[in-house]
Amino acid sequence: MFFLKFTKKENLIVLKLTNYEGHFKIEPLYPGWGVTIGNTLRRVLLSSLEGYAIYSVKIEGVDHEFATIKGVKEDMTEIILNLKKIRFKKKMEQMEKEEDPGEKFNIIINNEKEEITAGDLGEYIHLFEIINPDLIILNKNKFISLNITIVIKKGIGYVPSEENEKHINTEHINTEHINTEHINTEHINTEHINTEDGTISMDSIFTPIKNVKYTIENCSVSKNSTYERLFLEIKTDGTINPKDALIKASNLVIRHFKLLSNKKISLNYNKKYKKKKPTNENYFKLRNLLNSSLERKNLSVRTLNCLKKAKILTWGDLIKSNTTNLLNFKYLGKKSLEELDLIMKKLTIYYGMNLEDYNKNKNKNKKKNKKKNKKNI
Structure with a gap:
């Protein structure tokens, strides 16, 4: 298999090596592995040494x-x-x-x-x-x-x-003349301690790596030119040799993947665990809105009086109606309807809105409250 060939030492060739810079060539790599290895090593070198x-x-x-x-x-x-x-x-x-x-x-x-x-x-x-x-x-x-x-x-x-x-x-506090045993460190203001x-x-x-670059070229293996060659350039600040940096980064990656390659991986499955349904904030907002009085949204006096005569007192009452029914009421003309339409668009509600989910949750809450009241009695 090709992957067995990859384990040979000749796969990694050092092209240039100083205390500050190292150029490396890795070949042959299976198609697509140039980016996989190059990008992984680059990210680890820059972030984790x-x-x-x-x-x-x-x-x-x-x-x-x-x-x-x-x-x-x-x-x-x-x-x-x-x-x-x-x-x-x-x-x-x-x-x-x-x-x-x-x-x-x-x-x-x-x-x-x-x-x-x-x-x-x-x-x-x-x-x-x-x-x-x-x-x-x-x-x-x-x-x-x-x-x-x-x-x-x-x-x-x-x-x-x-x-x-x-x-x-x-x-870092000057403690030469202070008995630190009796100092309560919880009350020290760390924002101004310096x-x-x-x-x-x-x-x-802290990072000793200044820059990492990689390029990928095609290379041929047994007359197959789809394989890849990876060139890696590592620049350090001189505190670590580029070759040592490459080895450390590779070992870090290997150690993390060993966690996933263990055959004795145990699945901790809890039967009692159930996914909680996400709380719907929109539902609570809608509930509060439908129960709120029409007067809260600064409707004109004429529109409010007409709706009160029709026994429409809340926004919940209003969305159960429709424009044809509203036009039958006295004094409620086109201007009043336009006023209502504008406000309802802002509130994202409309006539004939489906309230099944709202009513279900409302009934559930009523039942829960009844049970609580019975227990209290």
């Missing part, structure tokens, strides 16, 4: 993200944008250790350098390797010193600052 990013930042003397820092060219917003671009890679010796909720690092910059780069911060971030050390974070005066605290976390995809702000722990001690939540770009 883990990475590291700064979760929150605190600079001593800065209260909020729009503040300016004396002796620093950039304001806090620009500094945050630059910090967001730093790409982190966990050092090999730390890989096997258990992950903490977040790695906190205190960085003290008291050198005479005017241009501070990501590499200068990296001297204090001993658990991680910074892939882009030349990235400029800020420009300052020579004799200005800065005390920066950052928290680096592991995550997936992109997480906005608002989401990170919700999960800032009470650790401004009380200067801890500012940031947008976190």
Whole structure:
């Protein structure tokens, strides 16, 4: 069978491989499988691979993200944008250790350098390797010193600052002189937790994948040219090798499909389960309308008086009539009928409307109320 041939190692060929870019060729594929595999891998690569990013930042003397820092060219917003671009890679010796909720690092910059780069911060971030050390974070005066605290976390995809702000722990509150045992964390306002001690939540770009492209070409197998060849291009930020990224994404897909390939799949069928009929909101609206008085819809006095004489008091009474019957009533002329037609169109009701379902439900409710009254007696 063709699918047995697909399991050979020669099916995947590496055309180009660097720390930042990888080009791969997969062939032969059964007709239609190029899109299936290419699109699946692309979506998983872009959305589901883990990475590291700064979760929150605190600079001593800065209260909020729009503040300016004396002796620093950039304001806090620009500094945050630059910090967001730093790409982190966990050092090999730390890989096997258990992950903490977040790695906190205190960085003290008291050198005479005017241009501070990501590499200068990296001297204090001993658990991680910074892939882009030349990235400029800020420009300052020579004799200005800065005390920066950052928290680096592991995550997936992109997480906005608002989401990170919700999960800032009470650790970020300055608890050096506070007995935290007696603090009721339920009453802490997490919306403003980042401004009380200067801890500012940031947008976190965890995904290590920058871009994924795939193209499909026809290829021939045993003189059959309907088979397909898949070309896959993967660009990363350098924190993961493109080949490793492809392997991780493939394993993620395999693990999820293994859940469906298990022969011992058990069907949890509950006999007592019955589908509930969806509640019809239109029915309740119609019921309230039919029972409501005609006076509520601002009908003219002349039309109302004529309808009252004919013992038509509600909209339910009106739709049971027709135009020929109404014309027989005194003083109800064409203008009054036109007035009624306009309002009835707005209310989506009409003469001779079928009220069988309404009456059935009405009778059911009456019976239920009678039973309840008997029980109460």
